[in-house]
Amino acid sequence: MNYEVVFLKGALAFYALATAAAFVYLYNKDDKWSSWMFRLVGVGLALHLVSFGFGMHYFWKIPDNRYYFPINSFFGALSFLSLATVAVFFLIESRHQLGILGAFVLPWAVVGTGSAIIFANPAAEGLVPALQNYWINIHPVVLMTAYAAFGNAFGVGVALLIQEHQIKSRKPSELCYRLPSIEDLDDLNYRIIVWAFPVLTVGIIMGGIWAYSAWGRFWGWDPKETWALITALVYAGYLHMRFVKGWRGKKAVYVSMLGFACVLFTFLGVNYLSPLHGYLSGGG
Amino acid sequence: MTRILRSIRFNIFLGALIAFFSAVGTILPQIGQEPERANAFMQAHPLWTKFLSFFGLFDLYHSWWFMGILALMAVDIVLCKLWNKPPDAGIVALPPELTNEEDLETHLDKKEAALKLKPFQAFFTSKMGLDDAWKTARGHLKREGYAVKEEFFLPGTAGAFVGTRHRIQRWGSYFAHIGLVVILVGALIRSLFGFVEMVPVLEGGSRRMQRLFDPRSFSERVRELFWGHPWTMKEPVDVYVDKFTIEYYPGTMNPKLFASDARVMSGDQLLGQKVIRVNHPLDVNGVRFYQASWGAGGMFRSVTLKLGKETLQLPQRTPVKIPGTPFTVEADMMLPNFTVTDGQADTASLDLKNPAVRLMFSVGPHKTSPLWLLKNYPDICFTEDAQGQLTHAPAPPFQLAAIDPILFSGIQVAYDPGFPIVVLGALMWLLGMIALFYMHRRRVWILLESAGENSCRASLGAWSSRGTREYEAEFGALAKSLRSELKSEDNFQMTENPIVEVS
Ligand code: HEM
Numbered sequence: 001m002n003y004e005v006v007f008l009k010g011a012l013a014f015y016a017l018a019t020a021a022a023f024v025y026l027y028n029k030d031d032k033w034s035s036w037m038f039r040l041v042g043v044g045l046a047l048h049l050v051s052f053g054f055g056m057h058y059f060w061k062i063p064d065n066r067y068y069f070p071i072n073s074f075f076g077a078l079s080f081l082s083l084a085t086v087a088v089f090f091l092i093e094s095r096h097q098l099g100i101l102g103a104f105v106l107p108w109a110v111v112g113t114g115s116a117i118i119f120a121n122p123a124a125e126g127l128v129p130a131l132q133n134y135w136i137n138i139h140p141v142v143l144m145t146a147y148a149a150f151g152n153a154f155g156v157g158v159a160l161l162i163q164e165h166q167i168k169s170r171k172p173s174e175l176c177y178r179l180p181s182i183e184d185l186d187d188l189n190y191r192i193i194v195w196a197f198p199v200l201t202v203g204i205i206m207g208g209i210w211a212y213s214a215w216g217r218f219w220g221w222d223p224k225e226t227w228a229l230i231t232a233l234v235y236a237g238y239l240h241m242r243f244v245k246g247w248r249g250k251k252a253v254y255v256s257m258l259g260f261a262c263v264l265f266t267f268l269g270v271n272y273l274s275p276l277h278g279y280l281s282g283g284g
Numbered sequence: 285m286t287r288i289l290r291s292i293r294f295n296i297f298l299g300a301l302i303a304f305f306s307a308v309g310t311i312l313p314q315i316g317q318e319p320e321r322a323n324a325f326m327q328a329h330p331l332w333t334k335f336l337s338f339f340g341l342f343d344l345y346h347s348w349w350f351m352g353i354l355a356l357m358a359v360d361i362v363l364c365k366l367w368n369k370p371p372d373a374g375i376v377a378l379p380p381e382l383t384n385e386e387d388l389e390t391h392l393d394k395k396e397a398a399l400k401l402k403p404f405q406a407f408f409t410s411k412m413g414l415d416d417a418w419k420t421a422r423g424h425l426k427r428e429g430y431a432v433k434e435e436f437f438l439p440g441t442a443g444a445f446v447g448t449r450h451r452i453q454r455w456g457s458y459f460a461h462i463g464l465v466v467i468l469v470g471a472l473i474r475s476l477f478g479f480v481e482m483v484p485v486l487e488g489g490s491r492r493m494q495r496l497f498d499p500r501s502f503s504e505r506v507r508e509l510f511w512g513h514p515w516t517m518k519e520p521v522d523v524y525v526d527k528f529t530i531e532y533y534p535g536t537m538n539p540k541l542f543a544s545d546a547r548v549m550s551g552d553q554l555l556g557q558k559v560i561r562v563n564h565p566l567d568v569n570g571v572r573f574y575q576a577s578w579g580a581g582g583m584f585r586s587v588t589l590k591l592g593k594e595t596l597q598l599p600q601r602t603p604v605k606i607p608g609t610p611f612t613v614e615a616d617m618m619l620p621n622f623t624v625t626d627g628q629a630d631t632a633s634l635d636l637k638n639p640a641v642r643l644m645f646s647v648g649p650h651k652t653s654p655l656w657l658l659k660n661y662p663d664i665c666f667t668e669d670a671q672g673q674l675t676h677a678p679a680p681p682f683q684l685a686a687i688d689p690i691l692f693s694g695i696q697v698a699y700d701p702g703f704p705i706v707v708l709g710a711l712m713w714l715l716g717m718i719a720l721f722y723m724h725r726r727r728v729w730i731l732l733e734s735a736g737e738n739s740c741r742a743s744l745g746a747w748s749s750r751g752t753r754e755y756e757a758e759f760g761a762l763a764k765s766l767r768s769e770l771k772s773e774d775n776f777q778m779t780e781n782p783i784v785e786v787s
Pocket of ligand 1: 207
């Protein structure tokens with residue numbers, strides 16, 4: 001039996017329940033829903049960590065790969081990305097108790113773990129020579145952590161747009177009073193991005209340093225690199241608009257959402273342009 | 285003109301332009317990245333190609349105009365940083381600027397009015413005399429990590445000072461942006477002085493690099509300069525690969541190891557020697573030799589032919605007699621990834637996916653027409669006529685048991701003197717961002733006015749670049765602890781002004 005998958009399925013179940021609780025909380029005033037959501041997410045996260053631990057064990061079986069995290073397959077990447085998304089969400093939620101954020105972030109974790117289980121092959125295969133480097137423990141991990149944070153910021157952005165719509169509409173519903181104020185949501189969106197952006201750029205630079213040590217070039221304009229750069233440029237645009245032009249609210253959130261679209265494209269879409277980078281080609 | 289150039293709006297526009305064209309380059313096949321796809325596209329769309337090549341769109345990232353945008357951006361960042369002060373909502377000057385103690389006395393009332401303009405304020409009365417309260421307050425702020433500046437003290441009347449923390453944040457923005465420019469400079473240095481050359485070397489052989497380079501190390505060059513040696517002495521360099529190894533994970537075709545046992549020679553002089561693996565290049569005075577690719581060119585040491593119970597070793601192009609028969613057999617050619625193109629034998633790539641060998645049988649002076657055998661498909665066989673046209677033949681009574689190909693190892697030689705500069709720039713960028721985003725500046729203005737022997741009034745104003753919510757809590761804690769240090773007992777009031785935005 002592959003315990004990695006078993007525990008991941010368990011995590012998925014709890015994420016799904018937590019998502020359901022989060023949606024109920026959108027329409028039901030009772031705070032018990034949000035605190036249930038929080039607890040369910042906590043259990044899911046714990047199971048997910050156990051699954052990740054088993055992944056390490058599975059990897060351990062290939063003697064040549066013992067020193068590498070089991071994230072360098074499509075399965076591993078999706079699982080880690082969901083893990084990081086939920087972990088960041090857990091952190092934000094424990095500090096800010098927004099309650100409603102779960103409805104906009106947790107679906108990503110459900111989709112991520114779900115597609116890992118359904119579409120990806122969990123078998124750990126030996127790493128191709130290009131990936132046998134300690135950087136594989138760092139470079140993708142750093143980048144996917146940034147992605148996870150951007151995913152949370154996206155959720156906050158959605159909440160902001162809903163709130164904006166509510167306030168503009170003639171009869172704001174119950175939801176309007178549950179959601180934090182536009183200023184607070186905008187502030188939170190900004191503060192997540194201000195953490196994730198440096199992490200993203202540092203991850204990109206780490207990729208460059210790896211590329212130099214593996215191929216003798218820091219930057220080669222391969223599609224993954226290029227799209228990572230585009231993503232960074234869009235978020236840099238967001239930060240500048242906020243800092244310098246004083247953009248707030250809807251306008252700023254649209255820019256940050258464009259950034260998240262770039263994140264998704266970098267993670268998934270680029271693989272259709274060229275399989276040159278990462279798990280599909282083995283990083284060649 | 286400079287007004288446009290140094291505006292941040294223009295810089296953001298340049299950023300958007302770079303993002304846009306970068307994206308175009310990932311959709312349109314680029315010669316540098318995917319030469320086969322680029323060539324295929326060019327053949328399929330000749331008219332478009334004329335137009336697109338005119339603008340260098342097939343080598344977009346190295347076109348003069350794309351480089352130009354990057355350079356303009358670098359210049360622009362510098363201009364922006366030279367002209368524009370970092371946005372600083374915090375410095376709301378105390379009116380009038382107090383420069384000496386007499387001013388403090390005459391404008392005491394105004395100073396308090398100024399404090400009331402600060403985003404956060406707190407007021408209370410201390411049960412300490414001015415002298416003691418002054419010392420205590422300064423000491424307390426220092427202990428809280430604030431630097432005490434702009435102190436003014438009028439014995440018996442009043443004292444004022446400013447406490448600041450994380451002033452370094454102001455420089456964060458400069459540091460991060462200059463870091464970006466340094467990275468671009470590193471890239472420029474690479475494109476001016478660096479090079480990349482692909483050197484395919486047959487196993488057991490060597491190949492001379494097209495590029496000459498100086499085999500001496502930097503320190504050697506400096507030393508020899510004094511003895512009249514020139515700074516550069518370009519010499520031809522040969523790369524030897526004595527052995528090339530591929531290993532696969534057991535039971536799979538997933539490669540585990542590519543390794544070249546390589547030497548780099550300049551004439552008789554050994555410049556470097558190492559088993560080069562992917563991720564483990566050989567370094568010769570900064571010029572690095574990478575394991576980049578490999579392939580089979582069509583040469584082999586021998587093939588093993590199985591005829592019933594017999595096996596025969598056939599070296600390339602050497603006729604071998606088949607025991608017990610009048611026949612001789614010769615293997616003359618190998619294709620690593622056999623395919624049929626226009627009715628002729630061809631190879632789809634240089635890796636050993638579907639190796640095939642051409643055999644010729646002869647009896648005395650009579651030769652049969654050549655026969656192609658596929659190692660992975662023993663039932664498939666082709667005969668080749670004089671024009672090279674292939675025809676299917678029935679499954680032969682002999683098979684290829686093994687091929688021992690001579691591989692070539694693709695050694696990529698790269699020199700990038702800009703790399704350390706890029707790393708330096710990356711470090712500046714990182715440090716700059718840490719300062720800019722995480723070291724929030726705080727400013728606390730404190731005014732103490734004597735109110736009798738054992739009493740004084742304390743007024744606090746504060747500003748921070750931290751989020752309003754967080755700083756409110758932090759300032760509340762600071763004011764509270766200061767109040768207890770100053771032995772205050774009265775009701776404590778704290779107010780929050782709307783943040784004063786400075787455009
Ligand atoms: C300038 C250089 C590089 C940049 C900008 C870059 C960018 C990225 C980005 C944005 C990701 C995010 C994860 C994703 O979207 O799937 C990623 C993942 C990854 N990169 Fe890089 N990278 C660079 C160099 C390298 C090098 C040299 C290697 C290895 C030879 C490498 C191997 C990987 C791997 C294995 C992943 C993770 C894929 C996965 O496990 O899902 N990268 N890179």
